Amino acid sequence: MIERLQRLLGDGGAWEVARDGEVARELGAPRALVAAPRDLEQCAAVLRIAAEAGRAVVPWGGGQHQRLGNVPRADLVLVTSGLAGIVDHDEADQTIVARAGTRLADLVAAVRARGQFLPLDPAGLARATIGGVVAAGVNGPYRSGFGLPRDLLLGARTAHSDGARAACGGRLVKNVTGFDLHRLYHGSLGTLAVLGEVSLRLLPLPEREATLALGFDDLERLDAFVLAFRAAGLAAASYVLVHGPLLAGNGLEGGAAELARDGMFVVLLRFHGTERGVGESLARTRELLGRAAPAAELEAPEDVQAPLWLACREAFAGVSPDGGGAVLRLTFLPHAGERSVLGGVVESVAALVAGAGARAAFYAEPGLGVLRVLLPEPPGEELLARLQAFARREEGRQLVVESAPASWRQGRDVLLGTLPHAALARALKAALDPAGILSPGRLYPEEPR
C-alpha cells in the first residue's frame, strides 16, 4: 500500500511510523503507515486506496485528542498537517473558513490579531488542530460561556471512504439549507468522515476581561455560592472549579498563594464585556458572597489572568508529564431542586479516591454538571468499579473514562457501557463510511468480522 500512497502523494507523502513515536504510543499501532495528503481530493483518494486494501484509517490532527474513546483499529494514520491554513476570514461577516489541519493556537491568534474572538480553548491548544477539536467535540474553560465547537460550527467539507468528497452547511451564521451533518461529525472522533475544512462563526473581542478567583475550603459554602450564582442568572465567559494546587505558581503570590493550598477548591470566573458591563458583573457576584463567603478571594491582576487560565486549561492535559495519567468524567444534573449537588458529588468522589489509596485532582464546570477526576495514573479496577457504582446509584448520572493511555484502554470499553443506539449508530457509520475503515472501534465496538 505504501507504494500506491507514495505514487499519489509523492515519496514524502507516506511513510512508516516510528516504532517508539507518538502514533505508536497513542494508538498502540507500531506497524502503521502514515499518509499526509495536501488537499481534500488527496484525502479522498487515500481513503479509497485504504478501502480497497481493507485497511483501517485513523485521522490525526495534532494527536492531542487521540486518547479519547476506545483504541481504534489503525493500519494507516491520515495526518492533516498538510491541510493547514486559513482559507478565508471574512472580517465584516465575522466568519472564518479554515482547513482542518490548522493549529488551533494559530487560528485563535490570527483571529485575535484582527480584533475578533474564537472562544475555543481546549487543553493542548498549541498542539491541537481545529479539525481535531471539532471531531473530538471539546472545549476548555470557555465551554461554560460559549458552548462546544458545535455551537460555532457553520459547515464542513469532508472526505469519505468511498472516495467521495462532500460539503454540508456553509459559512453563513444562519442556515437551514439541507441536513446539518456537521453536527453529527462533531464529537464523532473521526469515525464517520475525514474533516478537511470547517467554517466557524466568530465574536467580537471583548473590550474588557476580568477574572475572579474564589477559594472555598468548605464544600457547603461552595454549594451555597453555586446556588446563588445560578439564581442571579449572571452570564460568565468561563465558570470552572479547580483544585487549588493545580493553580500553584502562576502569579498567585502573597495573600493569593492561599488559593493554591491543598484542600482549596477555587471557583474561577471570567467576565467579558464592556467596561461598565464587566464592572457590573463583578459587583453583582461580590454581592452574592455574603452567605457564601469564600476563604480567599482575588480579582486577578491583568498579568495574572492569562497564566491562571492557562494553568486551568492545561490542568487535565498535563495530568502527568509523560501522559500516563487518566481523566474520568462524571456528569450529573447540577441541581436537585433548590440545592447544588456539586459539593456533595466532589466529597463522595474524593472519599472513594482516597479510600482506594489513589490521588486525584478535580476540575468541574458547576453550571453544566461536569466533574473531571484527574488521576496521575489510570484507575485501578476497584476504584473504577466503586466510582461506577456511585454514578449508577442515582438516575441521571454518567461516568466515562475520558482519556487514558492507549496501553490501558486497549481491550476495554472506556465509555463504560454508556453508548446508546448501537444498531442505529452502525447504520449511520455505514452510510457515511461505507467501507467501514474510519477509526473502527473508537466509539462503537466493531462487530465481529
Place this chain on the structure above:
Amino acid sequence: MLPLERLRRIVGAEHVLSAPEETFPYECDALTWLRRRPAAVVLPGGTAETAAVVAALAEAGLPFVARGAGTGLSAGALCPAGGVVIETARMKRLLALDPWNRLARVECGIANAEVSRAAEAHGLFFAPDPSSQHVCTIGGNIAENAGGPHTFKYGATARHVLALTVVLPDGRVLHTGSPLADPSGYDLTGLLVGTEGTCAIVTEATLKLTPVPPAVETLLLAFRGVEDACAAVQRVIASGLEPCTMEVMDGATIAAVEASVNAAGYPRDAGAVLILEFDGGGAAVAESAERAERLCRELEVLACERARDRAHRLKLWKGRKGAFGAMGRLAPDLLVQDAVVPRSRLAEVSARVLEIGREQGVRLSNVLHAGDGNLHPNISYDRRDADETRRVLEACACILSACVAAGGTLSGEHGIGLEKRDFMHLVYGVSDVEKMRAVRDVFNGRALLNPDKVLPAREQQTP
C-alpha cells in the same frame, strides 16, 4: 388501503378525520400555492399512540407526514400523495419544568410561546422566538431549526434542544440525547434538528431554558433607505457591540404596517427602520445603547427613538411583530421568502431584491433579520391569478439565485421543504446531497415519512 378502522381504534374515532370538509384545512401550510389534500388526518394523544399510528401506516405502506401548527413556509407539512397527516395538536402538555437546571420537558405539539410563558415565573424563557411563536409548535421548530429576531444573540433552535423522544418511520420509539452534558455517542439530537420531519417524528423534547436578562434597551432608528440601515448594522457589528436583535423593515413594510391595526408610529417618510436591542445587565445595556446611538447618528439617521419603558418597547416592536400580518392584508395571499447572505452583502442584495420585484411586476417588501444576514422578501399576490403567481415564483427564483451568487444560501429559517427542493443544486453538489440522503435512509429507508421533501430526486440534481 387506508387502515381507517385500525387508526380509529388507536386514537379514538373522533381523532381520525377523513371527510373532505375535515381534511380541507390540511391542504397546505402557510405557503399557500402548493396544495395537496390528505387521505386522512390522525391526531394521536402521545408517543405510544403516535408509534402505533406510524406502525399501522408503515404496515399498509402508506406515506405520512407530521404536522404541527401548519405555519411552515416551505410546504414541509404538505401531505404526500395518497398519504396521511399526523397532527400533533393533542400533544401539547408541558411534562416537567426544572427551573434550577433550566430545563423543560414538553410534548412536541406545545406552542413555542407556551414554553416561555410557563418558564417566566422562574425568570427563564425559551430563546428561539419565531414571529409565529404564539401558534407554531416546538415539534415544528425542531424540524425547521427555527430562528427569530433574537437568534442573532442566542442561536437557533438547535442550540436549545438537549434530548428528544422520536418515533421512527417504522413505529419504533427512540430516545436521543440527554439533559446531562456530553452524552456518549453520536449527536443524534443535533443531527435530527433541522431535518424537516424527513427522518423521524418528534413526540417529546427536553429544552434548555435561558435566564431572562435583567435589563433591555431598545432603539428604533429611521433611515432614508435599507442601504443606510444595513450600513448602520455593519457599523454596529464592526464596533464590537453585541446587540441581541437587529431587525430592519423597508419602506413598503413600514407603509403597510402603519396602515394596519398594528401601526407603531414609525416615521412614514422613512425608507427603512432598524430595531436595535441590547439585553443583559443594566449598566452594560445602557452603555451599549448609548454607544450604538452615537455610532448610528454619525450616519444619516432621520430619527432615533429609545424606549423609555416596557410599554414603549412593546410599541416599537408592535410594527415588527405585525409586519407579516400587515402585508397579508394587501392581497389574498402572502409569500414570505427566506434567504441568507453574508451580513456584509445585505445592503447590496436587498437593493437587487427590490429590483427583481420591479422587473417581475410583483408587490414586494422586505423584512430583515439584519444581524444574521437573513432576508424575508414578502410578496403579496393572488394565487388564483395564474400569471401573477407565475411572476411571483419567477421573482423567488431570481431572488434565490441572487442570494446564492452573493455567497448566500436558500434558507435561514423556513427550511427547504418542497418549495426549494429543486433549488438545492444551487448550493450543493450531487455527492453532498447523496451523503444527506444516505443519512436520511438510515432513518427513513422506505421513504414513507415525508417523502420528496428537502432532498432533490436523483435525476433532478443536475440542472
